[in-house]
Amino acid sequence: MAAPPCIIVLTLFLLQLATSALSLPLLPHHNNITRHSHFAKNHRPRPQNRSGCSLFEGAWVRDETYPLYRPSDCGGVIDREFDCQTYGRPDSDYLKFRWQPFSCRIPRFNGVKFLSEMRGKTVMFVGDSLGRNQWESLICMITASAPSIHTQFINKDPLSTFKFLDYGVKVSFYRAPYLVDIEEEQGRRILKLDKISGYASATWRSADVLLFNTGHWWIHRGSLRGWDKMETGGISYGDMDRLEALGKGLRTWADWAHRHIDPTLTRLFFFSVSPTHYNPSEWMSRQKAATTTAAPGTKNCYGETVPFSGATYPATSYLDQNRVIDQVIQQMKLPVFLMDISMLSALRKDGHPSIYGGDLSPSQRKNPDRSSDCSHWCLPGLPDTWNQLFYAALLS
Numbered sequence: 001m002a003a004p005p006c007i008i009v010l011t012l013f014l015l016q017l018a019t020s021a022l023s024l025p026l027l028p029h030h031n032n033i034t035r036h037s038h039f040a041k042n043h044r045p046r047p048q049n050r051s052g053c054s055l056f057e058g059a060w061v062r063d064e065t066y067p068l069y070r071p072s073d074c075g076g077v078i079d080r081e082f083d084c085q086t087y088g089r090p091d092s093d094y095l096k097f098r099w100q101p102f103s104c105r106i107p108r109f110n111g112v113k114f115l116s117e118m119r120g121k122t123v124m125f126v127g128d129s130l131g132r133n134q135w136e137s138l139i140c141m142i143t144a145s146a147p148s149i150h151t152q153f154i155n156k157d158p159l160s161t162f163k164f165l166d167y168g169v170k171v172s173f174y175r176a177p178y179l180v181d182i183e184e185e186q187g188r189r190i191l192k193l194d195k196i197s198g199y200a201s202a203t204w205r206s207a208d209v210l211l212f213n214t215g216h217w218w219i220h221r222g223s224l225r226g227w228d229k230m231e232t233g234g235i236s237y238g239d240m241d242r243l244e245a246l247g248k249g250l251r252t253w254a255d256w257a258h259r260h261i262d263p264t265l266t267r268l269f270f271f272s273v274s275p276t277h278y279n280p281s282e283w284m285s286r287q288k289a290a291t292t293t294a295a296p297g298t299k300n301c302y303g304e305t306v307p308f309s310g311a312t313y314p315a316t317s318y319l320d321q322n323r324v325i326d327q328v329i330q331q332m333k334l335p336v337f338l339m340d341i342s343m344l345s346a347l348r349k350d351g352h353p354s355i356y357g358g359d360l361s362p363s364q365r366k367n368p369d370r371s372s373d374c375s376h377w378c379l380p381g382l383p384d385t386w387n388q389l390f391y392a393a394l395l396s
Helices: 005-023 031-035 038-042 111-117 129-145 198-205 242-260 319-330 342-346 382-395
Strands: 058-062 097-101 122-127 151-154 159-164 169-175 181-185 188-192 209-212 229-232 235-237 267-271 336-339
Touching: 097 382, 111 129, 111 382, 122 129, 122 198, 129 159, 129 169, 129 209, 129 267, 129 382, 169 198, 198 242, 242 319, 267 382, 319 336, 336 382, 342 382
Parallel strands: 122 169, 122 209, 188 229, 209 267, 267 336
Antiparallel strands: 058 097, 151 159, 159 169, 181 188, 229 235
């Protein structure tokens, strides 16, 4: 007996559906996406350009057209601690490296195009001194490629702003090392894990593009610790697990973003933790002492003049902090571009000021084992790459 026409139609439909399903690409499994379908639509944890290229997987290649600017191009914006060439760094090859993703080529930064795209808008960096490092880099990159425009520099605390007057563009930095508030009460510094002040909130909300970072200040101990007590839920703590504290602070930031950010009006970026290079055993574990560029007997980044070879770093700091950041952002309903710059930065053991920051005394320069800055980055230098990647993600 012949099958009824409706059965034949249903069978053909199911066969077509099965064939179509087989032709779809498989997506990586992600627990949060499985549980919360809105993430698949709204969440972009790692930006890709239009070709689907991963911006953060690649290698450092030598490029004689670099650096993108000279310190003299920057209108006096570079802090002394980042201005390595002016303050005596003897080598310059570290300036001749460009980040090359494996599967695409990121666009070369064009300051005029950036200003045209951002006309009438405010771009704001919010975070610690690494955010300031990057903010100054972006100003230098813009002014070097658009040198004839009128500018105004307002350098205050916590908010500093560089204005490109011909385009009505503001590029600002808001100092907030923890993102949440730290207040002084009865002579003691209290880190408020569940509070962002009204002034900070209103200032951040005024921006059209927001770039956040945090990380370094959460792990400081001893005299470097930036607070005396932590407070959350009305309870004070002399100390607590630092990753737990970071998570609480980041969730406060995420709640703030959910309440105040309209994703149709404001672009959100969050930068993973910038690594330090205070421990030579990290990079010498795979590069023998005979071939390392470090000065004999050095105990940190002092004397390093070339990147770590290869595409991965054998030991990177702040992995646990990055996991906390990633977890919080994965749980957000807003689209946040997570700029995963930790690994590519870890390869640049040569990019730190070490003793060539202008804030060191002659006696400090004579003792690089104790005085070297292996946290921040020279300008020109690595933060220029962070901004090139930001530029590529912004334009995509």
